[in-house]
Amino acid sequence: MRLAVFIEPQFGASYADQLRVAQHAEELGFEAFFRSDHFLTMDGGDGLPGPTESWATLAALAVQTSRIRLGTMLTSATFRLPGVLAMTVAQVDQMSGGRVELGLGAGWFEAEHRAYGIAFPPVRERFDRLEEQLAIVTGLWTTPVGETFSFHGKHYELAGSPALPKPAQSPRPPIIVGGAGPRRTPELAARFADEFNVPFRSLEVTAAAFQRVRGACAEAGREALPVFSAAQTVAVGRTDAEAKRRADAIGGPPPIFGTPSQVVEQIGRFAELGAQRMALQVLDLSDLDHLDVIAGEVAPQLP
Numbered sequence: 001m002r003l004a005v006f007i008e009p010q011f012g013a014s015y016a017d018q019l020r021v022a023q024h025a026e027e028l029g030f031e032a033f034f035r036s037d038h039f040l041t042m043d044g045g046d047g048l049p050g051p052t053e054s055w056a057t058l059a060a061l062a063v064q065t066s067r068i069r070l071g072t073m074l075t076s077a078t079f080r081l082p083g084v085l086a087m088t089v090a091q092v093d094q095m096s097g098g099r100v101e102l103g104l105g106a107g108w109f110e111a112e113h114r115a116y117g118i119a120f121p122p123v124r125e126r127f128d129r130l131e132e133q134l135a136i137v138t139g140l141w142t143t144p145v146g147e148t149f150s151f152h153g154k155h156y157e158l159a160g161s162p163a164l165p166k167p168a169q170s171p172r173p174p175i176i177v178g179g180a181g182p183r184r185t186p187e188l189a190a191r192f193a194d195e196f197n198v199p200f201r202s203l204e205v206t207a208a209a210f211q212r213v214r215g216a217c218a219e220a221g222r223e224a225l226p227v228f229s230a231a232q233t234v235a236v237g238r239t240d241a242e243a244k245r246r247a248d249a250i251g252g253p254p255p256i257f258g259t260p261s262q263v264v265e266q267i268g269r270f271a272e273l274g275a276q277r278m279a280l281q282v283l284d285l286s287d288l289d290h291l292d293v294i295a296g297e298v299a300p301q302l303p
Helices: 015-028 055-066 082-098 111-116 125-141 184-192 203-219 240-249 262-270 289-301
Strands: 002-006 033-034 071-072 098-104 149-152 156-160 173-178 195-199 226-235 256-258 278-279
Touching: 002 015, 002 184, 015 033, 015 055, 015 262, 015 289, 033 055, 033 098, 033 149, 055 082, 082 098, 082 125, 098 125, 098 226, 111 203, 125 149, 125 156, 125 173, 125 184, 125 226, 156 173, 156 262, 173 184, 184 203, 184 240, 195 203, 195 278, 226 240, 226 262
Parallel strands: 002 033, 002 278, 033 071, 071 098, 098 173, 173 195, 195 226, 226 256, 226 278
Antiparallel strands: 149 156
C-alpha cells in the first residue's frame, strides 16, 4: 500500500504551513503530497489566513521539494479554462522534474463559486464540461511537438493550438478521476484516468465504485486502471490517549482512527478491495509528529 498525505488548506493554512507539511512528508518517505482545490472553508470557521490557489502553491512546492509527487485532489473543472489548465500543469510538471499528478473533477461546492464570482452550472453541464476538459488537457499534452491540436465541443473550442508547453512526464502526467457516481464518473475514469479515487466513503460504497469502474473499463475494451485508491481522514496515535487527543483536535474520531495496529487493520480493508494507494487526509497541519507516527509505525506494517 502506497501512502500519500492529503491536506485541505481552505480550512486555514498559509503557504508556509503547507511547505512544512510537504517537506516533512518528503523527508519521511511518503509517496505523494496532495492538496484540495477549494476557495472557501466548509466548517463554519473564518478560514484565516484565507485560501491559497492550488497550482500556484504546487508550483512553489515543485522547486522546494525534490522527490515527493505533487497533485490535486481534485482540481475543479469550473475554476479554469482547459487550455490554461493544461499549460499550468505542464509547467509545474517541468518545474518539479516530472512529479505532478492532476486530479480533475466536476466541482461541487456552490458557495465558493458565488463567493468568488465563478459560474456554477447544473450538475449535468458540469460533468459535460469535465468530459471536454479531460479530452482537451490530455489531447494538448499528447499532441506531437510541431503539430497542432483542435477541439470542437459544446462548451470549449480550440483551433490550431500549438499544444505547448509539454509536461516533463511522457506521454503525460497521471490523471486522477474520483467520486462514487453511478454512471458518468466510471465512464470518464475508463476513458481518461490512470487512477480512480473514492473519497470519504464506506468500505461498501468504495467496493461498489471500484467495481463500476472495472465494468466501465471492460465495456470500453480497456484493461483495469493501473491504480485504484481511496481518500480517508486519519487520526493515529502511539497510544489510545494520543489517538484520542488527535481526534479531539479535529472535532472527533475520523474513519481511520486509533493506534498504529488498529489503523493498519483499517487501511488493510481498503487494500482487500483493491486499493493500491491511500490518500490520508491530515487536518491539523501544525502536528508534524502525526506524520512521524504514520510513516514510522503504520507504513512499515502495511501490505
